Amino acid sequence: MSQYETGYGASGNNGGGSGYGSDTAQDSRDGYASTSGHSAVASYSYGASRGGAPVVSFENVSKYYGRLKAVDGLTLDLRAGETTALLGPNGAGKSTSLDMLLALRKPTSGKIQMFGSDPYTGVKSGRVGAMLQSGGLMPEVTVRELVTLVTGLHPRPEPVETTLKRAGIARFADQRVDRLPGGQTQRVRFALAICGQSELIVLDEPTTAMDVETRRLFWSSMKEEVAEGRTLGSGGTSGT
Amino acid sequence: MFYLIFGKQKANGYGVSFNAFYMVGMASFGAFSGAFNNNTIRISQERKDGWIRQLRLTPLPANGYVVAKILASMATTVPSIVIVFLLGRFYGGVQMPIWKWIVCALAIWIGTLIFAALAVALGYKLDPDSVQPVAIVIFFFFSIFGGLWFPLSGALQKFGEFTPTYQIVKISTDVIGQGSIALINVIGVVVWFAIFVALATFAVRSTAETV
Numbered sequence: 155m156s157q158y159e160t161g162y163g164a165s166g167n168n169g170g171g172s173g174y175g176s177d178t179a180q181d182s183r184d185g186y187a188s189t190s191g192h193s194a195v196a197s198y199s200y201g202a203s204r205g206g207a208p209v210v211s212f213e214n215v216s217k218y219y220g221r222l223k224a225v226d227g228l229t230l231d232l233r234a235g236e237t238t239a240l241l242g243p244n245g246a247g248k249s250t251s252l253d254m255l256l257a258l259r260k261p262t263s264g265k266i267q268m269f270g271s272d273p274y275t276g277v278k279s280g281r282v283g284a285m286l287q288s289g290g291l292m293p294e295v296t297v298r299e300l301v302t303l304v305t306g307l308h309p310r311p312e313p314v315e316t317t318l319k320r321a322g323i324a325r326f327a328d329q330r331v332d333r334l335p336g337g338q339t340q341r342v343r344f345a346l347a348i349c350g351q352s353e354l355i356v357l358d359e360p361t362t363a364m365d366v367e368t369r370r371l372f373w374s375s376m377k378e379e380v381a382e383g384r385t386l387g388s389g390g391t392s393g394t
Numbered sequence: 395m396f397y398l399i400f401g402k403q404k405a406n407g408y409g410v411s412f413n414a415f416y417m418v419g420m421a422s423f424g425a426f427s428g429a430f431n432n433n434t435i436r437i438s439q440e441r442k443d444g445w446i447r448q449l450r451l452t453p454l455p456a457n458g459y460v461v462a463k464i465l466a467s468m469a470t471t472v473p474s475i476v477i478v479f480l481l482g483r484f485y486g487g488v489q490m491p492i493w494k495w496i497v498c499a500l501a502i503w504i505g506t507l508i509f510a511a512l513a514v515a516l517g518y519k520l521d522p523d524s525v526q527p528v529a530i531v532i533f534f535f536f537s538i539f540g541g542l543w544f545p546l547s548g549a550l551q552k553f554g555e556f557t558p559t560y561q562i563v564k565i566s567t568d569v570i571g572q573g574s575i576a577l578i579n580v581i582g583v584v585v586w587f588a589i590f591v592a593l594a595t596f597a598v599r600s601t602a603e604t605v
Contacts (some may be wrong), residue, residue, distance in 0.1 A: 220544035256451055289444025307452040368483065 176284050197230045198238050201380060204235035209354055209385045210255060210341035215264030217250050224250045228264070232354075237376075248327040249287070250388035252358050255387070256284055268354070274355075280309040285347035287359040291331045291339065298327040301345050307389060308350030322371050322377070344372060348379060355379060357388035401559065410571040414490075417482030418566040419542040422502050422559065423464035429467035430509040431529050437463060437517025441601070463508040469517065473507045490570055498566040504593075511590035514593040519598035531580050558586035582587040 208231035217225040223233045225247040240248050249297060253259040254266055257273035268276035276282055292300055300319060305311040318324040320338045326334055340363055347355055355376075361369050380386055396563050421495075437452050440446055448457055479495060482488040506562055537543060539550070540559025561582035 223588060258447065258450065277451060278453050278455065282451070284448075284451040286444060286448060286451075291443065291447035292440065292445045292448075304448075304452055306453050307449075350452075359457065 156205065166352070173192055177392070189250040189295075194241060197238055198230065199230075199236050199238040201236040201386075204383065206234055208232060209234050209269060210263075210387065211267045212251070212255075212289050213265045215251070215254065215261045215266055217247070217254060217259065218262045225261075226256075232385055232387050234353075234385050235383055236378070237380055240387065240389040244388055249358060252356060252387075256282070256356060271337075273287050280307075280350060281353045283347040283350050283352035283355045285343050285355070285357040285360050287362060288344060290346070292331040294330065297323055297334070297342055297345075300331050300342065301327075303348055304346050305349040307341070310351050312351045314349070316347050317349040319349060321376055322368070322375075337365050337368050341368065342374075346374070352384070354385045354387070357386070359390050360388055361390065410567045411488070413482065413486035414488045414570050415477060415567055417486055418498060418502070418563055418570070419544075421475045421478040421482075421498075421584045422505060422562055423537060423566070424478055425471040425506045425541045426509045426559070427533055428471050428474055429506045430513050430533055431526075432470075433463055433467055433510055433513035434516045434520075434525050434529045435522065437514060438522045438527075438570055440519055441518060442522055450487075457484075457547055460514050460594065463505070464507065467510045468503065468506060468555050471489055471503065494569050494573070499571050501562055501565045505531075505558065508558050508583070508587045508590055510559065511587065514571075515590065515593035515597040518601050556582070558583065558590075561586065 183376050200352075210230075210232035210254055212228050212230050215225060215228045216223070228251060229242075230238070240251060243250050243358070255268065255273055256259050257277050266273055269279070269281055270351065292303075295303075298314065298318065302314050305317065312320075315324070320345045321341045323338060323345060326338055331339070334342065340360070344360070347357065361372060364372060376386060416488070447461060475500075483495075484517075512532075514530075516529060519576065520528060536557050536559045539554040540557035541551075541554055541563055542559055544562070546554045561579045565579045567581070568575050
């Protein structure tokens with residue numbers, strides 16, 4: 155049984171679990187946001203919701219950079235245990251929306267809630283793990299040192315060796331972060347996102363620059379995270 | 395190194411022997427430049443690499459990064475102060491009761507704090523390519539006009555009196571020469587610290603939106 159809930163603007167197509175494998179969609183809902191130009195961000199949520207209050211909610215959120223409208227009236231919910239994908243072409247406002255969710259930027263209008271309060275509180279309480287699209291790594295330290303450092307900042311960390319194995323970088327653990335072969339730095343970012351065993355994991359274009367094998371490892375790790383009850387939000391330009 | 399080359403002269407600086415003055419100046423120079431130049435470059439690079447952004451997404455409190463950087467530079471400047479003091483004592487023949495050595499070291503150490511704060515301000519505001527020349531120019535200015543390399547006199551002193559470097563050097567030389575510190579210099583240090591901390595706070599807050 156599907157329920158439709160449309161946000162501001164015309165209703166979108168209910169795709170339900172597009173492109174993420176064989177999960178069947180229960181309770182999929184759409185949010186639709188129009189942005190500058192004619193591009194659009196659509197969100198697709200699927201997975202077994204654990205019910206309860208939404209983990210994340212955007213209420214009519216808009217972001218303007220001067221006169222440029224980057225996000226216009228975005229409304230969506232992430233419920234506990236669900237996986238939500240924020241999809242849209244480049245320039246649609248996905249990264250801005252994720253930035254606002256992670257308290258890196260403030261919305262021009264509208265309200266964003268995470269775990270029932272503001273995003274900044276949510277992030278600082280250690281309940282969120284975030285994977286940046288690029289950058290975000292400290293140079294001149296080894297992978298193990300970096301993961302250990304970030305792990306130590308979280309209240310309920312996962313053992314470092316477990317994180318390294320899950321991210322598939324155990325064999326690079328003693329190499330310097332800035333000397334890793336190309337595809338491996340994404341795995342390090344991924345490690346930093348899961349090291350805190352967070353309730354909510356947010357991913358910004360996670361599979362950019364990943365080869366097929368890394369991408370498969372990535373999504374199977376994500377499935378593990380969801381199986382452990384985590385809520386996932388990710389932004390990207392395509393389903394995989 | 396400078397100390398070894400120029401240190402053994404006969405003139406007087408601020409009422410203490412030149413050796414003592416020079417020792418204080420060089421210790422300050424080493425400590426401040428270490429804290430300042432290294433940190434500006436490193437902070438600027440880490441901001442560009444997105445590392446600060448990643449840290450913002452962890453439970454690390456908002457000022458955790460800055461505090462950690464300042465504490466780290468306080469730790470790394472201790473050896474350079476100690477080494478120059480040792481040179482002053484055993485090579486330059488500077489002699490004074492132990493409490494004076496300690497107070498001077500503390501004064502210079504606090505001066506490091508001031509420059510670490512300024513380093514944060516510059517590191518947040520400038521990108522890695524431009525931060526280095528700017529840092530060098532600023533530090534050169536404070537070194538010359540603050541009298542780190544030679545004692546100021548006359549018109550130069552009237553102008554240089556206001557620099558933070560001058561305050562620290564004056565405090566140290568006063569301790570050595572007279573065994574006391576002038577209140578005005580302490581106020582000077584506090585004021586400069588407040589100014590640089592305000593600059594740093596402003597720099598950090600104003601880059602929050604775009605980091």
